[in-house]
Amino acid sequence: MAYPKDFYPSLSALKRDLVKDKHYRTKVVDRGSDITVIAPHGGFIEPGSSYIARAVAGSQLNLYDFQGLRRRRAQELHVTSTRFRDRRLNDLLLHTRLALSIHSMGEQGSGEIWIGGLNLELKQRICDQLSLSGFVVNGDSPRYRGVHPANIVNLASEHGVQIELSGNVIAAMFAMEGPPFGRRVTQLPTTERFDAFVGAVRSAMGLEAAA
């Protein structure tokens, strides 16, 4: 999600000011796939997006997950997708055909999932699969359309798809109180909605529902 004005104009400015592994960390898994799943606002920045991105990637797709580890004022670690640049992500995108980014839009778009991005074919397939699984999907959203060519998700050779989930859709995917992220937590309790979401997005990409 985009905030009116980011605290840091770039990821490099953020990294100059904050401490790696204390305030933020980056998880990168290059599986040699031509599809890369990206959580640019993971950790406490957009809670749930890291965990969802990891499940969508499963054991086949590349994963890039930038995690804000600071729980207070986590929004200050949000660098908008059109300005989000990281050498390790660039390295992945060099051999990526399709990119998929996972975001939370907080209180906006209540109950809905907004699908954007410049790969219209994959966008349509994801919209169809999510609708079939009972999600309320908007492929023509008022904001967060992800159509800017500089958006990180569109830097893959065939561009990509940006998924914005409202906070209450994410909350229904987890059987827990509080934000679905913990810096030392590897397994979180999930619900049937989590499996439905992950399965729908994976099958839109021609993958088995479960990793």
Ligand SMILES: [Zn+2]
């Ligand atoms: Zn975001």
